[in-house]
Amino acid sequence: MWIPVVGLPRRLRLSALAGAGRFCILGSEAATRKHLPARNHCGLSDSSPQLWPEPDFRNPPRKASKASLDFKRYVTDRRLAETLAQIYLGKPSRPPHLLLECNPGPGILTQALLEAGAKVVALESDKTFIPHLESLGKNLDGKLRVIHCDFFKLDPRSGGVIKPPAMSSRGLFKNLGIEAVPWTADIPLKVVGMFPSRGEKRALWKLAYDLYSCTSIYKFGRIEVNMFIGEKEFQEPWSSFDIYTRKGPLENPKRRELLDQLQQKLYLIQMIPRQNLFTKNLTPMNYNIFFHLLKHCFGRRSATVIDHLRSLTPLDARDILMQIGKQEDEKVVNMHPQDFKTLFETIERSKDCAYKWLYDETLEDR
Numbered sequence: 001m002w003i004p005v006v007g008l009p010r011r012l013r014l015s016a017l018a019g020a021g022r023f024c025i026l027g028s029e030a031a032t033r034k035h036l037p038a039r040n041h042c043g044l045s046d047s048s049p050q051l052w053p054e055p056d057f058r059n060p061p062r063k064a065s066k067a068s069l070d071f072k073r074y075v076t077d078r079r080l081a082e083t084l085a086q087i088y089l090g091k092p093s094r095p096p097h098l099l100l101e102c103n104p105g106p107g108i109l110t111q112a113l114l115e116a117g118a119k120v121v122a123l124e125s126d127k128t129f130i131p132h133l134e135s136l137g138k139n140l141d142g143k144l145r146v147i148h149c150d151f152f153k154l155d156p157r158s159g160g161v162i163k164p165p166a167m168s169s170r171g172l173f174k175n176l177g178i179e180a181v182p183w184t185a186d187i188p189l190k191v192v193g194m195f196p197s198r199g200e201k202r203a204l205w206k207l208a209y210d211l212y213s214c215t216s217i218y219k220f221g222r223i224e225v226n227m228f229i230g231e232k233e234f235q236e237p238w239s240s241f242d243i244y245t246r247k248g249p250l251e252n253p254k255r256r257e258l259l260d261q262l263q264q265k266l267y268l269i270q271m272i273p274r275q276n277l278f279t280k281n282l283t284p285m286n287y288n289i290f291f292h293l294l295k296h297c298f299g300r301r302s303a304t305v306i307d308h309l310r311s312l313t314p315l316d317a318r319d320i321l322m323q324i325g326k327q328e329d330e331k332v333v334n335m336h337p338q339d340f341k342t343l344f345e346t347i348e349r350s351k352d353c354a355y356k357w358l359y360d361e362t363l364e365d366r
Helices: 078-089 108-115 127-136 169-176 200-213 216-220 256-262 287-299 305-312 317-323 337-348
Strands: 021-026 072-075 098-102 119-124 144-148 189-194 224-231 241-245 265-273
Touching: 072 078, 072 108, 078 108, 078 189, 078 265, 098 108, 108 119, 108 127, 119 127, 127 144, 144 169, 169 216, 200 216, 200 224, 200 287, 287 305, 287 337, 305 317, 317 337
Parallel strands: 098 119, 098 189, 119 144, 189 224
Antiparallel strands: 021 265, 072 241, 224 265
């Protein structure tokens, strides 16, 4: 059963993903790459706002419904787009990967990616942007494909008929001619974009769920994901982005929740799954127990690890902590992402007891 976790401490929010692979976080002073031009070394925040010049977006109605105030984030600064294109494409000496761009909107980043030599599949959930995005691919010999699809609604778990912009990853990848590769192979493609303004943590945990269970996009291999996500400590200012509602630009939001979201900063996270992520003791078959361990600890993050272990396993909690080099008074907030994986694997390989975990209904997959 999938249960999104909320209210996690900053250090633990990304623990499931950070322990799963190479996890880079790029802030305002962190966009430095040896192969990037010197003008980009001051970071991702060296940009100014630009409005998307579409008349239909400039005259929003005075009254908007609650649903229409759901805004989306788009990169609209050309310099920022060029910097991101170089980060996403990697070193010039390497052949570029296929890029799946999530909700490109006005296509500023899309154009920068194409000019940098990338092959792009634009997954756009808003039909309004599709004609303009398709025009960017003219005379480019198939380097751009535009599909009406919401990446964050791939493989919905609600059941029933899947209707656009939701889509199955199997159908999408089959349409693109992408075949599954072994987990030990190279990265087959990259996904770039921004987590939705609402439900960011839910989207992040779904991604972690798909990764550890090898479902959805991870059926096809170690896919690299590059996403902006908003958090209080993030260093990317809103000046680089335009904010749009379904009815037009959001200039003077009155709702407190929207104002709070507008004042957030962003991190660009880059996650590459490890080739050795799965071991004899952590597999796509028992990942749900690992997640249960994480969620149990996150639920009472001020408690000691030993208190959680006594509720999770019949094994000797003191002995388990000794094996992983932790003290009895070790608190959850002091645990690093890799510590949780080591803790789980230590319990899994124990031979002291036939039953390693205390039964809990939440472990059942519903």
